[in-house]
Amino acid sequence: MTTQGETLNGDYHHHHKHNHGGIFGEQTELIFSIISGLMLGIGFLLSFINTIDTWISVLLYVSAYFFGGYFTTKEAYNTMKKGGFEIDFLMLLAAIGAAILGQWAEGALLLFLFSLGHALEHFALNKAENSIAALARLTPKTAIVRKGNRQVEVPIDQLKVGETIIVKPNSIIAADGLVVKGKSSVNQAPITGESIPVDKQPANDDSLAFDQLAPSHQVFAGTINGAQVLEVKVLKKARDTTLARLIELVNVAKEQKSPTQHFTDKFEKYYVPAILVIVILLLFAFLVIDEPFSESFYRAITVLVAASPCALAIATPSAVLSGVARAAKAGILIKGGGPLETLGQVKTIAVDKTGTLTKGEPRLTDVIPYQDITRKEILTTVLAVEQLSDHPLAKAVVQGALSELKDQPKEQAHALQAFNGRGVQAIYQNCKVFIGNRSLFEEELSLSLPAELAERLIELEATGTTAMVIRKGEQYLGIIGLIDQPRPESHAVIRQLQEIGIKRIAMLTGDNQQVANRIAAEIGINDVYGSLLPEDKVTIINQLKEQEDKVAMIGDGVNDAPAMTNSSVSIAMGAAGSDVALETADIALMADHLKALPFAMQLSRKSKAIIKQNLWLSLAVTALLIPASIFNFAGIGIVVLIHEGSTIAVVFNALRLLAYQVDEKLPV
Structure with missing residues (x-):
């Protein structure tokens, strides 16, 4: 699990490649930034008092440089060691340029605002990261193992498959396994998102594999026991539990790039060299225009700051991370930005019957x-x-x-x-x-x-x-x-999906057409395909894709794997109990019912909308600032203020997803 000080995603934003801790702990960067701002403010005020020597103000500006530029310099040095230079290097260059020109106040302002934006962005993104990290904190550190008549407390990574653990009332279950003694209700919300506790009782046959168990016999690590003692036979090692897999998959998911992110990467590939060419040309503007070199240099540095694609680089990843974290909280595993964006664009859904629309x-x-x-x-x-x-x-x-x-x-x-x-x-x-x-x-x-x-x-x-x-x-x-x-919730979920704009819902099943028609009539589906073999389901999915562009396939991830692989986005239901479903699907509904599906679709649409807003804001700010700085309408101070302000705005806009609740107007 990524800790707060570690990288959030090495390749998506250079701001997160170093540890932000220091003498003041986790918040050192923020505190350094505030000290920098104070030094800058005091120095600026003292510069208006004629009786005080100007060198005192300059000294305060220099200390503002130190505190504002400390982490930026560290970052630039680390990046250059690896043979690259990025925004931190450009900002440092701009600040040094301002100092050479004797504009200490503007250079200090640049470093102060850049470090403040940097620190706040890191703080804000950590909130999204912490939502995911909360998953890791669900597992207890130790478990009580029954050894003959004795009870021994052991670290969970030393638990062996086949051992029996004792789960006390209101404590967290330490391993995936089956109940062999005791009856209790277990709160499975941390894994499946279900709000109602599930009653558990001993299984008659304790030789079954974990994913063959009925929900009433099966328990997950990280879920919370109710009022009675349970004895559980351990069926998975600590590193193989559903919770451990979930954490691992969420971490992989947040690294996956979405279509929009691929677009911004492509855009930056051409954009950055183009800006560097403009900056070099502006450095030599004094040869063409009647102005001193210092003015050309200042303008070039200002354009450099204005054109840094900070907000653009963070626009999509911050929204994807927040969306994935919010979904995980609701018991929905979304494997990255691709499925998160695609699900919201789907207007056609193909649903497997047995085990998905019906109980099986x-x-x-x-x-x-x-x-x-x-x-x-x-x-x-x-x-x-x-x-x-x-x-x-x-x-x-x-x-x-x-x-x-x-x-x-x-x-x-x-x-x-x-x-x-x-x-x-x-x-x-x-x-x-x-x-x-x-x-x-x-x-x-x-x-x-x-x-x-x-x-x-x-x-x-x-x-x-x-x-x-x-x-x-x-x-x-x-x-x-x-x-x-049919499952009791199937009819209501189908209606909700139609109300939120799903135009076509098709039911696919291997059962005969009469069985399929009867179930479809009960739950309100008109498109029914019966007597299908797995390869027939693939054919139907491909036909639907030709007619409707993007098609989601929902199944249990086992016999539906070929059809799910061919769909635009595949959704597995009841994935908490099935390794196959967790592996094969783009989106996994951890609970064994469809209720989370409308929420997942609306969250996807909201994420897509926020990504769009972020892109427009970051592109608009850049499009405004570059000409403004080229034609001297804005100095470094204003440019930095607007530039860093837009980066912070983009991050906080993305963080709204963490608190997302279903739109009240939509009946879900």
Whole structure:
């Protein structure tokens, strides 16, 4: 994690390549700058008193030079050692030039204002940096490990995978892991941005990997335990936790350049040499114009100060850093300026269905007995058989059957055999039981279904239900139906996205078209693409891009990776639990719901607007100051005042993003 005194971003602004600390600690530069201003002010006032020798004022100006120029000289020296010279060097040159001309007061003013702007800019940018640094402070330094009957406190970097840690009430959880004992609610806001605590309870199976765990069993380092003691099995080392990855990715993100930044870099590449040519020409103006060399020199130095692209260099990075920091606070990881700018320009969104718009957890909705079979007989049979399977559909059947029957079947089933994508068979009450879809019976077993069952099957499938036929021995028992439920927030989020100007929302799914249509109708989406393979999703994304220019793709980052890679900006949901999602997506919504998406889009638009304002301000000030200084309308004092003022204005404008709340006029 970058500390306050270290570089914020070495390549984007020369002002941040050195340590700003000193004898007065972190704020030394600011204090030096204030002393410089005091010396300058006293010297200036004394110069009006005739009885006081002028050398006293000059002495005060020299000390103003020392305090105002200390960090600037240090910076210029460090840069020159590396074989370059930048704005600090130019400012120093301008101040020395003013002293040679005997204009000590103006030289001191230049160094005072430059160092003040420098110090305030550093102070302001640190606020954005600290928002990100706050993430690093979430992890406790130690954890309590259970060793037999003893409890031992160990540093978190010595925690081993497989150890059990004890999390006391209201303390911060030290590692990513699964709950093995205790029930408590955990505040996950620091990682996922969710405001409501999530209830946690022990997992039945402690052999699962971290990203296979249900949210109720999974805990993240940096989250805050509620009122009860939890025991957690450590599943990731300290450096591999979601929080550690998040900090690392945020640090990488703030280094990434945005399209606007690439534009300003290109602009500066041609702009700086052009200005240097103008300055050299102005140095020799006394050969053409009837004026002393001192005047030409002064004008050239003033133009040098006026044309330094300070505000331009900091305009975009400061806004990107603030935007990324604000998003991280809301549980949204934006990987740099590119995605931050692009997301706000998107008018078309493609959304994966399963696990994104729906929970990806089917629920048992239909139990249809055949002839004189009872409902209880069907449920008892499917419960006995499906308990042996770990398939997601089997889990949903077991959960549904248990909630109705309330108790286990008296007899156990055994000898489970799975038919991939078709169903299962097992032995129950000395009979072979088959549970599966139409193709299990018609293709695998070469049986034709009774007309009544076949009709009911068609009806159910038409409504988007996953239907399974049950046969025990020679007898058909009936049909059960499961439906994947839309997430409760999906409808509201889709409406919000439409209200903030998203013109087209397309749903992509591998499920059949009927299932897709039913879910889409429930949550308010008109564009529906069903029965898609991963490569079909890529084709649809490319078609949408041709029609709509920029397209965002939202998925869970696993089976959607190819489509997400082809989109203009990819968004993964529920990324806190998935390494794949964190890696593949441009933007990761840490919580496992879509609620943060409208906020992310509006933050992106706000960031883009602030970047534009900053660019216009910095370009306008430069365009105004260069001619003004060439034609002697403004001296060094005025130029420095306006120039450094614009740099500080740009930074503080960018910092408004840190406090950004959703626009009240927009219903989010």
